[in-house]
Amino acid sequence: MTGRPGGAATLRPIGWSADGRSHHVPGRYLVRIPEAGPDGVLRARVERLVLGLPGARSARTNPRTGRLLVYYDPDATGPDDIDRLLAQILSGEPAPPAGAAGRPLPAWHARPADAVVADLRTHPRLGLTRAEAAWRLRRTGPNAIRPEDPPGAWQRFLRQLNEPMVALLLGVAGLSAALGQVLDAVVVVGIVVVNGVIGALQEGRAAEALAHLERLSAPVARVVREGRLEVVPAEMLVPGDVVAVRAGDRVPADLRLLRATGLAAEEAALTGEPAPVPKGTRPVPVCTPLAERSPLLFMGTHVTAGRGRGVVVATGMATEMGRIAALLAGAAPAPLLLQQRMQRLVAPIVRATVAAAAVLFGLGLLRGTPAGAMLLASLSTAVAALPEGLPVSVSVATAAAAYRMGGRLAVARQPAAVETLGSCQVICTDKTGTLTTGRMSVEAVYAAGTFWLRSGPSGPGGVPAGFARAGPEPVQAGADDLRFALRVGILCSDTRLAAMPPADGDPTEVALLQAAQAVGLDITRERIGCPRLREWPFSSDSRQMAVLCREPDGGPALYVKGAPEDVLPRLSRERVGGEEVPLGPAGRAAAARAVRQMARAGLRVLALAYRPAHLPEDELVLAGIAGLWDPPRPEVPEALRRCREAGIRVVMLTGDHPETARTLGRRLGILDGGGVLLTGTEIDRMDDGTLAAVAGRLQVCARVTPHHKLRVVRALQRLGLAVAMTGDGVNDAPAVRAADTGIAMGRSGTDITRAAADLTLLDDNFASIVAAVEEGRAAFQNIRRTVRYTLVTNAAEVAAMVGAVALGLPPPLLPVQLLWVNLVCDGLPALALAVDRPGPDLMTRPPVPPGESLLEPGAARSLLLQGLLAGAGMLGTFALLLRHGAGLAAARTGALAALVLTKLAYLSGCRRDPRTGAAPPPNRLLRASTAASGALLLATLYVPGVGRIFGTVPLAPARWAPIGGLVAAQHLVGRLFEAGPPAPPRPSPQQEG
Incomplete structure (x- = not known):
């Protein structure tokens, strides 16, 4: 049945159409739109406009088949109206905002509230019945922004190949195959595949963890069902539901307001304007811009003040936020800080690799070496120089730290938060519920x-x-x-x-x-x-709440x-x-x-006061x-002591009376004799320069508003400090968003604050912040160890290859041998280093400045020295075996063994702190990976058939003595050269202030 303007109806055949394009049963219509398959924006537009048809219950397009499935009310619309609308959309004509009867689609902001309620067939006080809500949910689907289909395993794998090192390796494989080195090419491609699989698996686990976090923090809504106010998941809302909102809530769907008391909403996600927008119930003209539609609350925005009730007019992809989500689909996110650091580290390595290979090729040609042999040697050098497994190791380090953070009740939303938090120098924290129990x-x-x-x-x-x-x-x-x-x-x-x-x-x-x-x-x-007649909700600006009530005698007060x-x-x-x-x-x-x-x-x-009518x-x-x-949490003093030892300054920001803040600050040890306490009034009197000058000694702020918190965070950042800001209420969100690391409270925090934060505390406890900082520092330390180990061992391989050509010797290792060493001896121990446990002194040293490189200051000299010594040991072994009559295959096998043993011996050195020489606790996984690497080396040498793949031969027992002696001598010399006066300690934030 299809609705008509005059109320008449025409029959539409049931089943498949003659051309096989559509299938129809009353209330359900399936039609194929091939153009909408790969085009996410077109799919979203089609669904939104079809949902605008009167009686349309749900509309969803399959991105693979391009089929649109519509559930509708047969008394209001039908397949003919859907087909007419689709034809206009696909022809490029402007789609008319009309339904089956030619009526304009509802402009909810321009219609009176009672008319909206009547259109949606609901009740302003009783809401929907549970049965009606369930029926509508089956028709409309869940109230959720449906993003583009998440990338599958194959897409995640292909994404790992979009790296400069991978492109260079594939180029090496192609040249090797062209030169007849088919086995080498197969091994190179195999390593690329292994790294891609590991990266894809890691990305999949990270996506699952993020999805789990989203489920844990899924928004809820207070909805009226059968006259009772219930709390339900926001995805269960349907058009016609009556929803109550208040300050701090994230709006769960597009709402037409029925009641509003001091209501304001922050709609920057839609309009770009951060200032809260006052809301009311009075209709506005149809042509009113989106930012000025005061009777509407939009999904995904945040209520910043007041309270109200509204009726749901759109859910999911039919909301304004759903439309924007479709338009933004496929937009590439900005690279994270850790990714930027990795790019800055890898780009010079790739350039140096290409340059070294070119120099080596030219040097060989000058010495009269055939071009084919030199091209092969140059390719071997390029393979040796590239740290193929480094990106995977870094991903594992951040994932391991995020996992440990979760075990300590702190959940990171993105990997950048793990690294940035490790560099935190100042923590600005709210008092109530974080430093205190919150139970007054x-x-x-x-x-x-x-x-x-x-x-x-x-x-x-x-x-x-x-x-x-x-x-x-x-x-x-x-x-x-x-x-x-x-x-x-x-x-x-x-x-x-x-x-x-x-x-x-x-x-x-x-x-x-x-x-x-x-x-x-x-x-x-x-x-x-004493019933309430009117109210003025509490706000951080007025710092008071007022209500007008009718007294029992009938007078107002x-x-x-x-x-x-x-x-x-x-x-x-x-x-x-x-x-x-x-x-x-x-x-x-x-x-x-x-x-x-x-x-x-x-x-x-x-203060508690009143005003009777006669005053x-x-x-x-x-x-x-x-x-x-509000008693302090018992674990907070110990956490604050650890912050002081770690060189982290804690600044308490509170709305309490200055004397209250001063007393608690001294009691907790936050405020000392040299610290400064500022009030919001004093901050208002300061310009930004003056506030930045005082911020170096700032420890407590009292009677502060959102504007004050934001100014304090920016003043500290102006001093070059990495700032973490904790918060729970709406008033904390601007400062949380502006901080280098925003930390939200998981229990008491509002949706707007959690949306602005990088880290969420599941127990709202300041001690959990300190634990998360420790894990962030451990992640950064493990990344540095992995980088140091990988670059030293790769530098050794390059030094040996270049040295051999300079001395007129054949290459000491074949490309397949270099790849095997990088995969086994770099891969397994590097992954074990990435999950190393933090040392006992990690929280007794100043934080790493956020601008510092993944390499420690002065580490380049040590890396070059260690690499040259390791390369000399490998080259010396190769030359010694050749001189004593060993064949080329045996000499290369000895060089391979020397390189592996050198790498494994360096593991203990790269775990030590270059400043103090201290080593972290034993790492059983590292011991196991070391043993596995040694076992794989022996298998490569002595297992029948494996030697033909890697070009190795069994070594006689007598050959191991000189190899072990050279490796031990090289390691000892490296330790002696590396020993020296410790680096001067970094100044703490207090000293910098």
């Missing part, structure tokens, strides 16, 4: 001139046992004043205590509600008896909770004995003194001042 309790309340202190241990769920007066008891101060102050905390909060502990919600509000329960207040009764600095100046009266009395200078001074006393005790201070608009009545205690 009200320890003191100042009300009516009296201090009330928490008495007794906590009860079930952390509820205080009660409060007792402190000091002499004023006659006019009674428990009713305490209860009224905590009643303000009940009305001015959105948290609901769980039936069973632990409570879930904002820690500050949870503490206030638990304290209210402890003094006998009924939270539900208070909220029902405003309730406020917030920072004392913002609330106290607005006070004109104080509640004492149930009456509102003028707040004179003495009362104002007493309130300020109470704030200072609580702050100096390390408590977080919160002027700019006056408030002081109900009380609450002091909340």
Whole structure:
């Protein structure tokens, strides 16, 4: 059945069409569009426009066959309308925004909210039924941005071949085959294939790990189903669902707002504008630009303030974010920092390899060597110089570090985070929930001139046992004043205590509600008896929350909770004995003194006030001042001590009172005598240059806003420091994104912060950051060891080849032998080095500057020396065996054995720290790989039939003595030359400041 403008319908045959292009059953239409197969942008456009047809439930195109499968409502549209729309799209004509009946497609932002609800056949308060939502989900499919099909194993393998070294190796294989060295060419190609397979497997494991992380951090949505607010995975949303959002949420689908209270969203992913956009429910004209469609919230954007409810109007690829995802499909990502370092390391090696091969070829021709033989020798030198297995070893090192980070409750989103975190010099950290437990309790309340202190241990769920007066008891101060102050905390909060502990919600509000329960207040009764009329949500700029409620007597009253600095100046009266009395200078001074006393005790201070209807608009009545205690995590002091030993400075950024921040900073050891504490107000008075000058000694920031955090991070970066920034709330996201390494909280963190971060802590614990830094340093150290080992051994091979030609000797090793050595003796031990465990002193040295190379400073001299000595040992063995009557095959076999033994002997040296000479703990995998390399060497020499492949012959036992002597002498000389005064230690960030 196909809908028509007049309501009539025409029959469409069921089954396959005559031309075999389409298949139709009522409610389901399959049609082949060959042009949409390889074209991801066209597929996305077709799906989006087809979904715009009234009654279209889902549309999905198979990228391999080009077939479009559409589920639809037969009463609203049909195959004829789909075919008409496809013809217009494929002809290049602008697709009209019309459905089967010729009606314009819904412009949700231009329609009233009630009309949108009616179109989507839902209820603004009750939402959809579960059965209806399940039926719609089957038709529309999951609410997810479907990227291009992930590369298969074959595509991942081909991607590994897109490297300069691989291209050069394949060129070597082609020339070898042209010169008749078919076996050499086969071995070269085999090595390329092995490296490609290893790289493809590693990339596949990394993709699986990232997919697992995405599943762990999959966004959720608060959706109304059958009148109840439920939390469901965002991919389960369907058009017509009613969704609740609040500050910190990532918008799960395209929503048409039904209600909005102080709502704002950051839509930089769509519009490029980082400033939050105010949102409302009033319709706007159809032609309004995307960035100004205030009644809409878009999938993937983030709510930065307020709360609201909206109805889902588009999901998955039909959303604005889905359209952009299709347009961006196939765009190559920017190279990571580690990839850039590798390119900077490999590019000179490739150039030097080509130059060395050319020089060697010219030198041989001058000595009268046939061109064919010299070309073969030049190819051998090129093969010897290329570190074929280095990229795989580096990938294994970063993957191993990321795996160990996961075991220590820190998950890296990308490999660059592993390396960058190892170079971290400053950690800017939030206080609540990271340095502290995040489980607050009200320890003191100042009300009516009296201090009330928490008495007794906590009860079930952390509820205080009660409060007792402190000091002499004023006659006019009674428990009713305490209860009224905590009643303000009940009305001015959105948290609901769980039936069973632990409570879930904002820690500050949870503490206030638990304290209210402890003094006998009924939270539900208070909220029902004083319903909310309007609210002004908390924001980091205003630092307060206000609600307008209707009192039981029918009059309105405003309730406020917030920072004392913002609330106290607005006070004109104080509640004492149930009456509102003028707040004179003495009362104002007493309130300020109470704030200072609580702050100096390390408590977080919160002012509670209200304004009854009969007071002027700019006056408030002081109900009380609450002091909340958030105890430090027990493992934080030890983690901070390790940071100091590692030369990492910790800067605490908090919105607390300066005295609270100062007390906790000193208690934890963050703030010392030479450190600086800045407030947000003081930062505002500084220009960027002044702030950068002070940042060298900055240790604590109090009363900071998002803008202050961002300025602090950039001021530290202006000093050339690598900065890591932790955060959980929306206000932390800009600084987290700007930092060299952004670290988000996995438990308490908001979606916007996790999206901006490079690293996610699964336990929100500062100690996990220190553990992750250690793993990052270990990864960088292992990469350096692998690079050092690979380059030294390859330099030895080049030195021996060039030396042989210069002395008029034949090449000491055949290309197939060089390739075998690089694959076995470089590959296995290099992989073992890549997963080496960190040494005990790794966190007792200053961090590596982010601009430092993969090679240690001054390492080039050591590498050249070791390479020349190793090459001399191999060449000496080759010449000695030739001189004592050994055949060319036996001499080459001896040179091969000397090279392998030299490489294996150098393993212990490259594991030692070049600065201190210290070695890491024993590596059982390295021992096993060393033994395996030795066993493979013996198999190459003594297993029948293997020698013909590699051009080797069995060595008599007497031949091993001179080989071992030369290798031992070369190793000893290398150790003596390498020994010297240790390099001067790097200055710590504190010393640089």
